[in-house]
Amino acid sequence: MRKIDLDNFQVATSETARDINRRIVLNLIRKHQPVSRADLSRHSGLQRSTVSSIAETLISERWVTEGAVGHLPRGRRPTFLHLNGERAGIIGINIRPSRTTIALASLDSRFISQENLPTDRNSSRFVAGLVERIRRLMKAHPEMSCEGIGIALPGRVDITTNKLIFAPNLGWKALDLKRPLENATKLSVELENAANACALAELWSGRHGESVRNLVAITVSEGIGVGMILNGQLVRGSMGMAGEFGHVTIQENGPECPCGNRGCWELYASNSAAARHYQEAVSRKRKGRNSTAPSFDDLLRLAEQGDAKAIEALERMAKFLGTGIAMLITGLAPDVIVIVGEVTRAWERIEPVIRKELEKRSPALSQTRIVSTDPESQPRLRGAITLVMQKHFGAPSVA
Amino acid sequence: MRKIDLDNFQVATSETARDINRRIVLNLIRKHQPVSRADLSRHSGLQRSTVSSIAETLISERWVTEGAVGHLPRGRRPTFLHLNGERAGIIGINIRPSRTTIALASLDSRFISQENLPTDRNSSRFVAGLVERIRRLMKAHPEMSCEGIGIALPGRVDITTNKLIFAPNLGWKALDLKRPLENATKLSVELENAANACALAELWSGRHGESVRNLVAITVSEGIGVGMILNGQLVRGSMGMAGEFGHVTIQENGPECPCGNRGCWELYASNSAAARHYQEAVSRKRKGRNSTAPSFDDLLRLAEQGDAKAIEALERMAKFLGTGIAMLITGLAPDVIVIVGEVTRAWERIEPVIRKELEKRSPALSQTRIVSTDPESQPRLRGAITLVMQKHFGAPSVA
DNA sequence: CGATATTGTTCGCCCATCGAACTAATCCCG
DNA sequence: CGGGATTAGTTCGATGGGCGAACAATATCG
Numbered sequence: 001m002r003k004i005d006l007d008n009f010q011v012a013t014s015e016t017a018r019d020i021n022r023r024i025v026l027n028l029i030r031k032h033q034p035v036s037r038a039d040l041s042r043h044s045g046l047q048r049s050t051v052s053s054i055a056e057t058l059i060s061e062r063w064v065t066e067g068a069v070g071h072l073p074r075g076r077r078p079t080f081l082h083l084n085g086e087r088a089g090i091i092g093i094n095i096r097p098s099r100t101t102i103a104l105a106s107l108d109s110r111f112i113s114q115e116n117l118p119t120d121r122n123s124s125r126f127v128a129g130l131v132e133r134i135r136r137l138m139k140a141h142p143e144m145s146c147e148g149i150g151i152a153l154p155g156r157v158d159i160t161t162n163k164l165i166f167a168p169n170l171g172w173k174a175l176d177l178k179r180p181l182e183n184a185t186k187l188s189v190e191l192e193n194a195a196n197a198c199a200l201a202e203l204w205s206g207r208h209g210e211s212v213r214n215l216v217a218i219t220v221s222e223g224i225g226v227g228m229i230l231n232g233q234l235v236r237g238s239m240g241m242a243g244e245f246g247h248v249t250i251q252e253n254g255p256e257c258p259c260g261n262r263g264c265w266e267l268y269a270s271n272s273a274a275a276r277h278y279q280e281a282v283s284r285k286r287k288g289r290n291s292t293a294p295s296f297d298d299l300l301r302l303a304e305q306g307d308a309k310a311i312e313a314l315e316r317m318a319k320f321l322g323t324g325i326a327m328l329i330t331g332l333a334p335d336v337i338v339i340v341g342e343v344t345r346a347w348e349r350i351e352p353v354i355r356k357e358l359e360k361r362s363p364a365l366s367q368t369r370i371v372s373t374d375p376e377s378q379p380r381l382r383g384a385i386t387l388v389m390q391k392h393f394g395a396p397s398v399a
Numbered sequence: 400m401r402k403i404d405l406d407n408f409q410v411a412t413s414e415t416a417r418d419i420n421r422r423i424v425l426n427l428i429r430k431h432q433p434v435s436r437a438d439l440s441r442h443s444g445l446q447r448s449t450v451s452s453i454a455e456t457l458i459s460e461r462w463v464t465e466g467a468v469g470h471l472p473r474g475r476r477p478t479f480l481h482l483n484g485e486r487a488g489i490i491g492i493n494i495r496p497s498r499t500t501i502a503l504a505s506l507d508s509r510f511i512s513q514e515n516l517p518t519d520r521n522s523s524r525f526v527a528g529l530v531e532r533i534r535r536l537m538k539a540h541p542e543m544s545c546e547g548i549g550i551a552l553p554g555r556v557d558i559t560t561n562k563l564i565f566a567p568n569l570g571w572k573a574l575d576l577k578r579p580l581e582n583a584t585k586l587s588v589e590l591e592n593a594a595n596a597c598a599l600a601e602l603w604s605g606r607h608g609e610s611v612r613n614l615v616a617i618t619v620s621e622g623i624g625v626g627m628i629l630n631g632q633l634v635r636g637s638m639g640m641a642g643e644f645g646h647v648t649i650q651e652n653g654p655e656c657p658c659g660n661r662g663c664w665e666l667y668a669s670n671s672a673a674a675r676h677y678q679e680a681v682s683r684k685r686k687g688r689n690s691t692a693p694s695f696d697d698l699l700r701l702a703e704q705g706d707a708k709a710i711e712a713l714e715r716m717a718k719f720l721g722t723g724i725a726m727l728i729t730g731l732a733p734d735v736i737v738i739v740g741e742v743t744r745a746w747e748r749i750e751p752v753i754r755k756e757l758e759k760r761s762p763a764l765s766q767t768r769i770v771s772t773d774p775e776s777q778p779r780l781r782g783a784i785t786l787v788m789q790k791h792f793g794a795p796s797v798a
Numbered sequence: 799c800g801a802t803a804t805t806g807t808t809c810g811c812c813c814a815t816c817g818a819a820c821t822a823a824t825c826c827c828g
Numbered sequence: 829c830g831g832g833a834t835t836a837g838t839t840c841g842a843t844g845g846g847c848g849a850a851c852a853a854t855a856t857c858g
Contacts, residue, residue: 001789001790001796003603003612003631003789003792003794004422004423004792004793005609005612005631006430006609011419011423011443011445011815012415012416012417012419012420012815013416013814013815013816013844014416014813014814014815014816014843014844015844016411016416016845017412017415017416018411018844020410020797020798021410021411021845023403023798024408024798027405028405036805036806037806038805044410045410046410046847047846047847048848049806049809049847049848050845050846050847053807053845053846071855072804072855072856073803073855073856074802074803074855074857075804075805075854075855075856076803076804076805076854076855077804077805077854077855078806079806204402210404213402213404214634214636214641230629230630230636230641231629231634231635232401232402233400233630235613235629237613237629237731237732237733238613238732238733240732242613242629242732243732244732245729247729248730250648252649252650252722260761260762260763261725261760262760326647327647327648327726330644330647331625331641331642331643331644331647332634332641333638333641333642333643335637361660361661362646362658363659390402391400393402394400394402394403395403395798396798397400398419398795398797398798399419399423399794399795410846411846412813412845412847413812413844413846413847414813414846415846416813416814416815416845417813417814417815420814420815436836436837437836445815445816446815446816447836447838448815448817448838448839448840449814449816450837452814452815470824471824471825471834471835471836472835473824473833473835474825474835474836475821475822475823475834475835475836476823476824476835476836477835477837478836478837
């Protein structure tokens with residue numbers, strides 16, 4: 001039960017009921033497609049006449065199309081409805097420190113095209129390049145009416161000004177990405193922290209079952225990000241800062257973190273941490289001169305090849321991942337935890353270590369499902385698309 | 400934006416709009432009372448005619464009464480509306496390991512009567528005693544129509560069966576409190592973990608301003624409980640287990656906790672922990688024989704009297720409270736953190752230590768407002784009442 | 799061919815909001 | 829003292845949307 005926000009609420013008009021039921025029907029079609037009007041009536045509890053009326057508007061708005069005719073043991077044959085995959089492209093953009101990916105996707109989060117560009121450290125040049133690519137993309141797919149642009153990025157976005165804040169890896173200062181892109185493309189732009197976007201993507205298109213209403217996504221890369229879905233919705237917190245569990249202290253008097261704190265989780269369980277673990281292991285052996293730190297990709301390759309030190313470093317990283325995951329399960333009790341990042345490529349090695357660490361603390365902890373995402377499925381990019389999709393499929397804002 | 404739960408949603412009918420607007424108006428009256436219909440129209444954006452119609456039903460249902468007539472520099476004088484303080488008692492019950500409190504409150508969370516009974520370890524005898532007290536209470540206030548019973552307890556309630564689980568301090572096993580009480584009193588019963596209830600109470604009747612949508616309540620007693628309000632609603636998590644931050648490890652290889660884990664937060668920052676800190680300080684001095692542990696009340700009294708060891712123990716407890724609070728701020732980014740428990744009686748001593756601990760980690764952390772509750776205001780009991788109140792004042796469940 | 803079953807549409811009813819017109823009450827000013 | 833200005837609250841027809849019964853369309857089966 002939510003408290004009504006008396007500073008920001010919406011009264012109901014006569015159209016509110018239609019808005020609510022329209023969204024329910026649209027979601028039911030998304031879930032059960034192809035599906036007949038009569039089935040929608042049974043699934044929703046709405047009258048067949050009401051479903052027909054809603055279906056008519058959905059079809060006229062090109063959200064839905066009538067498809068094949070079904071077959072039943074007796075009675076009139078139903079005409080199936082399904083989402084219009086052709087309509088409504090969504091542009092998803094995944095900004096990472098070195099590279100940025102742009103994709104065009106259909107309503108059901110299927111990628112239609114995808115391309116790459118380097119992430120320019122000069123922010124205005126970057127925006128110009130982005131606009132150029134988006135224009136080209138839309139010209140290449142004139143049949144698509146684009147519903148909006150979703151952007152996932154490694155940082156935080158100020159809720160009020162929509163400016164980018166806290167994105168140390170990108171080197172842009174208080175950049176307003178939303179307005180210039182909206183002006184140039186005439187499309188609405190949604191910005192969101194990458195971990196939050198991943199959590200949304202898993203909520204909407206992950207295979208975790210309908211009953212999952214509490215989900216935590218952990219993005220592991222140079223740092224660690226956490227996106228929380230609780231009660232079926234993204235938790236953004238005050239100023240949009242929720243989810244910085246990567247900077248919770250897990251080792252009192254640990255090494256200093258650039259954030260100012262000491263012993264932060266991400267100092268032990270991120271990709272960079274694994275590289276450091278590796279270096280420590282190596283220099284422990286060859287006392288003295290430090291070798292140059294390997295990239296995390298190198299580390300994965302070395303481990304794959306059976307390098308004991310690399311495996312040790314990865315397992316050390318996994319153990320510390322377990323430490324933080326234990327905290328998240330204990331405190332948030334999610335139905336599922338999803339891990340995103342290169343580390344999932346060594347999941348068979350990582351997962352047992354995490355599990356062992358959880359069991360060491362409490363057998364109850366390891367009841368929680370912990371799954372990895374396939375990096376090929378582009379979780380961040382899917383998240384960017386979900387930002388736009390949920391505006392149409394999410395529950396209406398009411399009261 | 401919430402994802403619609405396709406396993407458990409509600410379609411809109413023609414009455415849905417009325418339900419929504421009714422709740423909005425009721426909340427506006429609660430906030431602005433006494434208030435005229437015209438003002439409600441301005442606050443809500445609804446037409447005056449609509450407000451009048453809603454007000455009429457609210458008055459006929461005795462939620463609201465017409466009061467005095469106002470005065471304006473010109474024009475017809477408005478008739479004020481306000482909540483009907485006489486109607487609608489809510490029974491709140493606060494169960495603690497040793498004592499249980501029962502109270503009757505009005506709509507606006509004002510206590511009308513309050514009484515105590517020992518918490519019987521025999522659960523069926525306890526339920527019988529409770530029923531007896533409730534009956535007596537209702538008989539003593541025949542003018543009140545009782546809206547329901549809210550119960551705050553030190554444990555967890557299974558969402559599906561409504562049975563009490565994980566209440567080691569109470570010694571009852573899988574007790575079903577809801578059904579016997581409902582059958583005996585014919586009132587609906589709401590059960591909730593005490594920390595969650597406190598968080599709700601602070602959301603609904605705390606003085607934190609309307610803009611607070613993210614709030615964390617920390618109950619400090621024998622253990623530590625955390626109640627989370629995120630996006631303006633209580634987070635219960637999978638199986639209602641969210642909020643067990645008291646059992647997050649803050650000291651790797653710390654002492655073993657009854658929960659099975661090691662170094663749990665509540666081993667360092669609870670009342671029992673403070674008593675242990677004190678004992679350690681004492682036995683450090685008089686090496687050898689341990690004295691008997693003082694109660695937390697004793698400790699507070701000793702500190703009040705200037706006992707250095709007691710002060711040291713309290714400050715040690717406060718420092719560790721800061722450790723956990725840092726975690727909560729970092730991860731959840733609440734607008735406010737509320738501390739509940741006996742420890743707030745020494746708040747002038749505790750707060751600076753917490754603040755210092757936060758600042759040590761990061762100055763940004765101490766931006767978050769951290770407030771204590773007055774134990775006299777009965778936060779747990781107010782929470783119990785809020786459980787029932789929010790059913791009438793909360794946002795309608797839609798879609 | 800007729801009985802039965804199922805899908806999808808049509809139409810009148812009901813409920814709720816809107817908005818304009820109206821009544822009521824009050825103050826100000828000439 | 830009386831009319832204009834102003835504000836509160838009510839009345840009433842228009843509009844939108846869901847309900848539900850009746851109906852049309854289309855199938856199977858004996």
